Amino acid sequence: MELNQQVFEMLITPEGRLRSRCLLLSLLLFVAWEAGSGQIHYSVPEEAKHGTFVGRIAQDLGLELAELVPRLFRVASKGRGDLLEVNLQNGILFVNSRIDREELCGRSAECSIHLEVIVDRPLQVFHVEVEVKDINDNPPVFPVKEQRVLISESRLPDSLFPLEGASDADVGSNSVLTYKLSSNENFALDVKTNSDDTTQIALVLRKSLDREEAPEHNLFLMATDQGKPELTATVQLLVTVLDVNDNAPSFGQSEYEAKIFENSDNGTIVMRLNASDRDEGANGEFSYSFNSLVPPMVSNQFRIDPNTGEIVIQGNLDFENINLYKMRIDATDKGHPPMAGHCTILVKVLDKNDNVPQIALTSLSLPVREDAHFGTVIALISVSDLDSGANGQVTCSLTPHVPFKLVSTFKNYYSLVLDSALDRESVSNYEVVVTARDGGSPSLSATASVSVEVSDVNDNAPTFAQPEYTVFVKENNPPGCHVFTVSARDADAQENALVSYSLVERRVGERALSSYVSVHAQSGKVYALQPLDHEELELLQFQVSARDAGVPPLGSNVTLQVFVLDENDNAPALLLPGPGGGAGALSQRVARSVGAGHVVAKVRAVDADSGYNAWLSYELQPAAGGAHSPFRVGLYTGEISTTRALDEADAPRQRLLVLVKDHGEPALTATATVLLSLEDSGQAPKASSRASTGAAGAEAALVDVNVYLIIAICAVSSLLVLTLLLYTALRCSAPPSEGACGPGKPTLVCSSAVGSWSYSQQRRQRVCSGEGPPKADLMAFSPSLPPFPGSENAGKLQDVDHCTESPRAEQ
Known part of the structure; x- marks a missing residue:
């Protein structure tokens, strides 16, 4: 209302019309001059009343009226108080309080009020110059009356x-x-x-x-x-x-x-x-x-x-x-x-260069996200120097090797902006030093420090020290025992580095993985939820996931190979003839006419364990055989054979007690009873004939099998030797590498030799002769044959079970 009243008075009074014509002429001159300038200029007479129109500053700056308040439109004037103000409703710059040109500029021929217009989101700075026109409001004054x-x-x-x-x-x-x-x-x-x-x-x-x-x-x-x-x-x-x-x-x-x-x-x-x-x-x-x-x-x-x-x-x-x-x-x-x-x-x-430049930092936008775009404004900087001429000309510079630069926005006004990419994991804080130096001789300088903190962005996933771990656990472990601890590291900070662990669920046979193991979400400790059975599950392979708490979360997986080590928890089991191999004594008829070394019966037994725990040996109990017993049992074959020719003095019924024992610690045993009926050749010709024929056929079949086994072993051994020689020659001709025995996947390889072929399934061992993929090992042993009478090795061990355990992976 007050502004409209002033306009009305200007139009109806002669003095007002004269003033309006002067203002219109000034405005036209200002617009013509503004077309060739990069700065907005207005003019206003001194002593103007409150509310006097100065200019449509929002329109001249190209700003919409609706965005003035949301973008925090504000006007600052260094050392000028609140002489001018902007109406945020219509974007008009008006006189807010009395302007005395003589108080502002004294006797200076030019007098202007420099305004700094700042809007946020994004941050923009405009500079407006308002010229204060002199009016004849001061009469001449004599120094004395x-x-x-x-x-x-x-x-x-x-x-x-x-x-x-x-x-x-x-x-x-x-x-x-x-x-x-x-x-x-x-x-x-x-x-x-x-x-x-x-x-x-x-x-x-x-x-x-x-x-x-x-x-x-x-x-x-x-x-x-x-x-x-x-x-x-x-x-x-x-x-x-x-x-x-x-x-x-x-x-x-x-x-x-x-x-x-x-x-x-x-x-x-x-x-x-x-x-x-x-x-x-x-x-x-x-x-x-x-x-x-x-x-x-x-x-x-x-x-x-x-x-x-x-x-x-x-x-x-x-x-x-x-x-x-x-x-x-x-x-x-x-x-x-x-x-x-x-x-x-x-x-x-x-003038002498006796004033140090002054630096003022305003509108700090801190901290800065590490993914901020190039050109992001960090701070506004203004410099001044009270000296004149070259002594008052100030130039600004930054400390070297920082990802920022200074951009001159107006005379003695600069913007500190981002010039290169940030990485909080490399540098989390920058101490930026702004140096202002004048043009005097010698020149004077001043510095101001800006501590720019880089805020974290979730750009790093948790990482494990190695992609795979191998763990060995004995079977029959107590439920809930600690098996292993996984640990992942996240280079981010705060919640972006807060790591939690979980199982990557899958099926193990017909059961879920979570029924076997669990992982603690915070500590990464892996627990076995139930006793493991080597005979049921030799290798349990699964993945543990590590995920951070960032938005969006990032994660990675690590593989665990849990080998279940065998314990001697299964006693030997006898395989007796009869329906289903049921329990009972082994009965056999033997002709008295057989000679020494003749196989009259065989005790068969198996052990559910593996390795040494499944390596069986057979012994005749002294009470059954006696010191002059005409029979003996093969230590590792279980074959009962004659030690001498049978005669009439031998009892017609022989009761043999065979002890079957494994090599575990402690050893487990089983006992087999063998009943032998000694018959004359004339009494049971058919049976004897059948027995002799059966024994001869069995012996012939056994010999044939042994021959085939020996041929196969020789062929495989020759091929293995030839392969190793060729590989060694290639390795010697190749340039040296980091060790001939690289760290392979730790594995457990067990084998047993009980007179038959043995194959270690799902077990791999790294050949310690250079780099290369793991190879599946097929291990063969010669069968144990009954020794001839008088042999030096009779009764001694012929084949030895062995169980190789690789070193445990570093945890």
């Missing part, structure tokens, strides 16, 4: 008497002053413009004065500026006519100029004055002094020697505070009345 002028009656016409002019706080035409002297016949006004565009006024004597006729003259000096409307100021001139001493001291020139560097030492001579007086005696002796109108800031910084006229420094000069001093010097003689000569001295203070 009354100026006294002493004029000797002997002064000649056209003599000049300097006057202190007025000052105007405005600029431009509003500060250009014209002077007018009240009407009189003795005096006129002389106005001159100095080299520094200042105006020097003096009172001109038109005709000689007569003290006896008029000892005093009261005049009025009026100063008028050229503003619209014009403003004026008046000072009273009190002219006192002096008698006799009619020559005042004079200087060689009315104005002097000196240059001195700031921070010069106290006592440094600025200038030495040299005035003269044409009088003689006391009227020609004079002393130097500051004019009474010289302000305190001059007399505090400088002092003048009254006798020599040397002007020296007595305070600290600071270019950034005051860079120009103007002082009025009087040379006053000792006549009666005394007369004074005047000159003006301009002392220009030269």
